[in-house]
Amino acid sequence: xxxxxxxxxxxxxxxxxxxxxxxxxxxxxxxxxxxxxxxxxxxxxxxxxxxxxxxxxxxxxxxxxxxxxxxxxxxxxxxxxxxxxxxxxxxxxxxxxxx
Amino acid sequence: xxxxxxxxxxxxxxxxxxxxxxxxxxxxxxxxxxxxxxxxxxxxxxxxxxxxxxxxxxxxxxxxxxxxxxxxxxxxxxxxxxxxxxxxxxxxxxxxxxxxxxxxxxxxxxxxxxxxxxxxxxxxxxxxxxxxxxxxxxxxxxxxxxxxxxxxxxxxxxxxxxxxxxxxxxxxxxxxxxxxxxxxxxxxxxxxxxxxxxxxxxxxxxxxxxxxxxxxxxxxxxxxxxxxxxxxxxxxxxxxxxxxxxxxxxxxxxxxxxxxxxxxxxxxxxxxxxxxxxxxxxxxxxxxxxxxxxxxxxxxxxxxxxxxxxxxxxxxxxxxxxxxxxxxxxxxxxxxxxxxxxxxxxxxxxxxxxxxxxxxxxxxxxxxxxxxxxxxxxxxxxxxxxxxxxxxxxxxxxxxxxxxxxxxxxxxxxxxxxxxxxxxxxxxxxxxxxxxxxxxxxxxxxxxxxxxxxxxxxxxxxxxxxxxxxxxxxxxxxxxxxxxxxxxxxxxxxxxxxxxxxxxxxxxxxxxxxxxxxxxxxxxxxxxxxxxxxxxxxxxxxxxxxxxxxxxxxxxxxxxxxxxxxxxxxxxxxxxxxxxxxxxxxxxxxxxxxxxxxxxxxxxxxxxxxxxxxxxxxxxxxxxxxxxxxxxxxxxxxxxxxxxxxxxxxxxxxxxxxxxxxxxxxxxxx
Numbered sequence: 209x210x211x212x213x214x215x216x217x218x219x220x221x222x223x224x225x226x227x228x229x230x231x232x233x234x235x236x237x238x239x240x241x242x243x244x245x246x247x248x249x250x251x252x253x254x255x256x257x258x259x260x261x262x263x264x265x266x267x268x269x270x271x272x273x274x275x276x277x278x279x280x281x282x283x284x285x286x287x288x289x290x291x292x293x294x295x296x297x298x299x300x301x302x303x304x305x306x307x
Numbered sequence: 308x309x310x311x312x313x314x315x316x317x318x319x320x321x322x323x324x325x326x327x328x329x330x331x332x333x334x335x336x337x338x339x340x341x342x343x344x345x346x347x348x349x350x351x352x353x354x355x356x357x358x359x360x361x362x363x364x365x366x367x368x369x370x371x372x373x374x375x376x377x378x379x380x381x382x383x384x385x386x387x388x389x390x391x392x393x394x395x396x397x398x399x400x401x402x403x404x405x406x407x408x409x410x411x412x413x414x415x416x417x418x419x420x421x422x423x424x425x426x427x428x429x430x431x432x433x434x435x436x437x438x439x440x441x442x443x444x445x446x447x448x449x450x451x452x453x454x455x456x457x458x459x460x461x462x463x464x465x466x467x468x469x470x471x472x473x474x475x476x477x478x479x480x481x482x483x484x485x486x487x488x489x490x491x492x493x494x495x496x497x498x499x500x501x502x503x504x505x506x507x508x509x510x511x512x513x514x515x516x517x518x519x520x521x522x523x524x525x526x527x528x529x530x531x532x533x534x535x536x537x538x539x540x541x542x543x544x545x546x547x548x549x550x551x552x553x554x555x556x557x558x559x560x561x562x563x564x565x566x567x568x569x570x571x572x573x574x575x576x577x578x579x580x581x582x583x584x585x586x587x588x589x590x591x592x593x594x595x596x597x598x599x600x601x602x603x604x605x606x607x608x609x610x611x612x613x614x615x616x617x618x619x620x621x622x623x624x625x626x627x628x629x630x631x632x633x634x635x636x637x638x639x640x641x642x643x644x645x646x647x648x649x650x651x652x653x654x655x656x657x658x659x660x661x662x663x664x665x666x667x668x669x670x671x672x673x674x675x676x677x678x679x680x681x682x683x684x685x686x687x688x689x690x691x692x693x694x695x696x697x698x699x700x701x702x703x704x705x706x707x708x709x710x711x712x713x714x715x716x717x718x719x720x721x722x723x724x725x726x727x728x729x730x731x732x733x734x735x736x737x738x739x740x741x742x743x744x745x746x747x748x749x750x751x752x753x754x755x756x757x758x759x760x761x762x763x764x765x766x767x768x769x770x771x772x773x774x775x776x777x778x779x780x781x782x783x784x785x786x787x788x789x790x791x792x793x794x795x796x797x798x799x800x801x802x803x804x805x806x807x808x809x810x811x812x813x814x815x816x817x818x819x820x821x822x823x824x825x826x827x828x829x830x831x832x833x834x835x836x837x838x839x840x841x842x843x844x845x846x847x848x849x850x851x852x853x854x855x856x857x858x859x860x861x862x863x864x865x866x867x868x869x870x871x872x873x874x875x876x877x878x879x880x881x882x883x884x885x886x887x888x889x890x891x892x893x894x895x896x897x898x899x900x901x902x903x904x905x906x907x908x909x910x911x912x913x914x915x916x917x918x919x920x921x922x923x924x925x926x927x928x929x930x931x932x933x934x935x936x937x938x939x940x941x942x943x944x945x946x947x948x949x950x951x952x953x954x955x956x957x958x959x960x961x962x963x964x965x966x967x968x969x970x971x972x973x974x975x976x977x
Contacts, residue, residue, distance in 0.1 A: 300954060303952070304953065
């Protein structure tokens with residue numbers, strides 16, 4: 209199958225993820241959308257690996273999964289902490305970085 | 308040839324070695340040992356100077372200008388900076404006078420400074436001073452000259468503020484240093500003017516090229532020579548840069564003898580004599596020197612009649628005598644000027660030493676009003692003072708008579724408007740007689756003061772409470788102040804020795820050059836001044852006879868007037884002071900030169916500083932530079948801060964947009 213299809217799907221998923229990150233206010237959903245974006249990248253990496261016929265891309269994808277797992281762990285931990293402190297679960301409410 | 312160079316270097320190195328030794332080990336040496344070390348260094352230096360003289364005399368008469376180069380600082384196409392000495396009759400003459408008189412002053416100081424807590428420091432400074440002065444006169448190029456010139460200024464600062472816990476002494480030291488630095492600036496700028504044209508720093512090469520590069524009266528050369536004169540005036544205390552010299556009397560008396568009689572103040576005279584080929588090409592500059600010298604000798608003479616501080620009288624007489632020398636060397640009477648430099652070094656050092664002895668007998672008091680009747684108590688000091696005074700007043704056959712009259716004869720011989728200087732010189736000689744013997748009569752004749760009577764009974768007066776003679780402030784005798792005990796010549800062999808030697812020289816020194824009879828100095832200095840048009844002049848017998856008689860009469864008349872006013876009929880002094888009150892006030896206030904400088908330089912500078920602080924600093928520096936910079940940074944940062952909204956999704960958007968923009972850029976470029 210032509211590699212273009214794989215890349216198109218990957219780009220589509222990435223765009224959906226990015227749109228979700230930009231539009232949603234719940235940190236949980238933003239984390240989910242980030243996962244989408246990472247997996248879109250994984251799809252593209254594996255497609256390229258198939259195209260070149262070596263394993264470099266697959267190894268990259270596995271590393272990305274590890275990073276994604278870590279990221280989710282940390283992200284969920286932050287959300288649980290927010291919950292415990294009874295902070296609003298809304299990224300727009302948290303503006304401590306404002307200059 | 309090589310031994311000549313070696314001896315010249317040794318002359319220079321012994322005082323330096325003495326200075327380093329005393330500076331590093333001085334405090335460990337017991338008792339008077341530092342004084343002996345310092346004096347020995349100078350004795351060795353004087354010995355080397357004599358050896359230099361002898362090996363110079365071995366040379367052929369016309370090949371007596373030898374340059375000794377130790378190493379090159381920088382040698383390129385356009386600069387020739389070397390550590391070089393010029394050994395010629397002029398510099399050998401100077402090193403003999405400087406090291407010889409300094410050696411005697413060191414010997415005098417061994418006893419005089421005995422009870423001072425900074426004894427070793429004193430001798431280290433003295434040795435450093437002599438080293439600087441020898442470097443100055445031996446310099447073979449402008450660079451070394453400037454180094455020596457600045458060293459002498461620094462050394463004089465150290466010595467004048469030697470009693471560093473006396474505020475008046477430190478003030479005087481700073482004043483001397485500042486005025487000397489002004490002279491250094493003049494010397495350096497003058498050097499640039501000359502270097503610009505001749506392209507070499509070496510003296511002999513400069514003089515050789517000056518004749519080709521400059522026409523007579525060239526504007527650049529005149530400017531350069533006048534700037535050199537500024538340097539000479541500052542060192543030699545000529546109007547209007549003279550105000551440091553009387554204040555410098557705050558230093559210990561041997562310092563006054565060393566710096567302000569024999570060595571430092573003669574640097575200006577030496578400079579003009581050394582630069583004579585340039586000054587002869589710039590007659591305007593030479594005339595400026597002659598006129599200023601003449602003015603100084605008159606002004607200083609009048610002030611010396613009025614001041615009541617014993618050392619300041621001698622200081623003003625130094626100024627006056629240096630005026631004669633500056634006038635002489637500027638008007639082309641080189642050998643006569645240098646001859647007077649030598650005889651003056653003898654009798655002025657002698658006068659200062661005798662004054663030091665009197666001041667010691669007065670336990671530090673310098674006021675003439677409080678002195679009197681020391682003649683019987685201190686016969687040796689009195690004798691030395693009278694010999695020095697007669698030599699200074701130019702009474703035949705003492706040394707000052709021949710040297711001063713030769714200057715005036717040669718100036719009279721120039722003709723033209725120089726007759727004004729000629730007449731002024733004799734007026735100055737008359738004034739010299741008056742002020743010198745006023746000082747001697749007031750200190751030694753008349754009714755003995757309590758201190759003198761005490762001394763006659765065999766007790767040397769020591770003040771119970773030490774006070775500053777200038778302000779009356781109560782002082783300690785700890786380090787940084789004058790020591791507790793005082794030493795007079797009558798009781799100290801080393802002081803007696805130094806004064807005796809100088810007294811002999813002051814009597815007999817003039818015989819080296821009696822008109823028509825002996826020409827030792829004239830002949831010896833000839834190789835240096837060989838090219839000079841003004842050097843070889845035959846004076847007519849009539850002029851010589853008339854001049855000598857007039858000189859003797861002027862000096863003796865001055866002495867007679869002093870005798871009449873201050874011994875025979877003391878009311879004349881008080882009455883004259885009342886009747887001529889405005890004149891007396893003018894003289895006592897030193898012609899208001901300090902006030903004039905204060906008004907013309909110090910105050911405008913302060914006003915300008917205040918104005919700059921009020922307006923320039925506040926508006927330009929604080930407002931524009933500092934305020935502008937902070938304003939720009941603040942405005943910039945507030946603009947950047949606006950980008951930091953704190954919205955997470957906004958940051959995410961920026962990242963996405965940035966990434967997309969980058970991707971597009973690379974895609975489109977690919």
